[in-house]
Amino acid sequence: MSHPQAERFREQARGCRNLGSRMYDGLLRRLADDLDAGGPSVAVLSGHEHDPGPSGLALRLLGSVHRLVLERRAGALAAFYPTVGGTWDPEHGWPVFRELLAEQPEAVREWLDRPPQTNDVGRSAALMTGLLEAGRRRPLPVRLFEIGSSGGLNLLVDRFRYVGKGGALGPDDAPVVLDPAWAGAPPPGVVPRVVERLGSDVMPIDVRSTEGRLALTAYVWPDQVARFERLRGAFRIASGTAYDVRRQAAGDFVDALTLQAGTTTVLWHSVLWQYVAVEERARILARLDELGAAADEDSPLLHLFAEPTRRTPDSPHEFLVCAHSWPGGGRRRILGTMAPHGLPVTVE
Structure with missing residues (x-):
């Protein structure tokens, strides 16, 4: 008899394969077979048999094991995890x-x-694609706000280096280099001056703590070492940059937003919208419309997001990079598309 979670694990395996993780693809397929065979994974998942698909149970399991590896509590398994110097071998690692x-x-x-x-x-x-586009329109300092901020590392956007064909933007000595940031040449523009950084999350992560860094690192897929190295570099930047992430629901956070003369107020989120209740989404958008009605050339408002979005009601979902700006009515502009983990962005 098939285990209730087995097919969901196989679906997640396909997702990991499509996103470039052969290690997690293979592990999840074997875990699904182990669940159906009544193996040790059944006892591990006891009580979680009917967790809904969006809860990410398969990734929670893999993240928990990765955490044990990082804490040196997984014994011989560490030899197969690239994030601690090992090499994945599907036949011997499983x-x-x-x-x-x-x-x-x-x-x-x-x-x-x-x-x-x-x-x-x-x-x-x-x-950064959205900030460059906004800066070309109105070259003002930026107040940057993020919902679903987790550890707030994207609030450090101006401290990273971005490489495209034939050019680069950002500090030469940045510990984080996004290469290729764009599928082509960097968009025209100057990296903005960020004068305020504030995020919110219902379960924020303190990346300045050992526990917080462990939590974020554990959910990086171990065979995607470039992502792991980017995260480590971002931790270094975070330790020397003033910003905050509040424990607050997205709707409450946006309700408290205000405009400020002489700055562009930016609200940003990525791969979050699907986890926000329909009623809360409507509340956020209504508040942005309210703020937008008060925006002017000296205190503009920009809503930037990168989310699985449809271009038209009949179109498939894409990871669209979109902007709504005020003054100007808040009409949606599609700036480009991104890969699910961000790199590269294809500018339109």
Whole structure:
């Protein structure tokens, strides 16, 4: 008899494969088979048999195991994890992974009630695309606000270096280099001066703490080492940059936004909208319209986002990079498309 979560694990495996993780593709397919066979994964997932698909149970399980590897609590499994210097081998790695589930089920279960936390700084390429476009229209300092901010690393957007064909933007010595940030040449413009950085999240991560850094690192897919290195670089920048992420729902956070003369107020989010209730989305958009009605050339408002979005009601979902700006009525402009983890952005 098929386990209730087995097919969801296979679906997530296909997603990981499409996003370039052969390691997680193979592990999740084997985990699905192990669930159907009544293996040790069944006991690990006891009580989670009917968790809904959007809860990301498969990624929660893999993140919990990765955390044990990073904490040096996974024994021989570390030899197969590239993030600690190992090499993934699907034939030899799976038996060791399965043995960990059998020997330490409670340790693996410790993080199963936590939602996956991702703060992929690659998505800052989409944010920078919007900021450059806004700066060409109105060259003002930026007040940057983010909902679904996690650890707030995208609030450091101006501290990263962005490389495109034939050019680059940002500090030469930046610990984070996004390459290629764009599929072609960098968009024209100057990196803006960010004068305020504030985020919100219902479960914020403090990246200045060991626990916070561990949480974000554990949810990076271990065979995607470039993402891991970008995250480590962003931690270094965060340690020396003033910003804050509040424990606050997105609707409450946006309700408190105000405009400020002489600056562009930017609200940004990425791969968040699907997790926000319909009523809260409507509330956020209504508040932005209200703020937009008060915006002028000296205190403009910009809503930037990179979300799975349809161009038309009948179009497939794409990761569109979009802008709504005021004054000007808040009409949506499609600036480009991004890869799911951010890089590269294709400017339109």
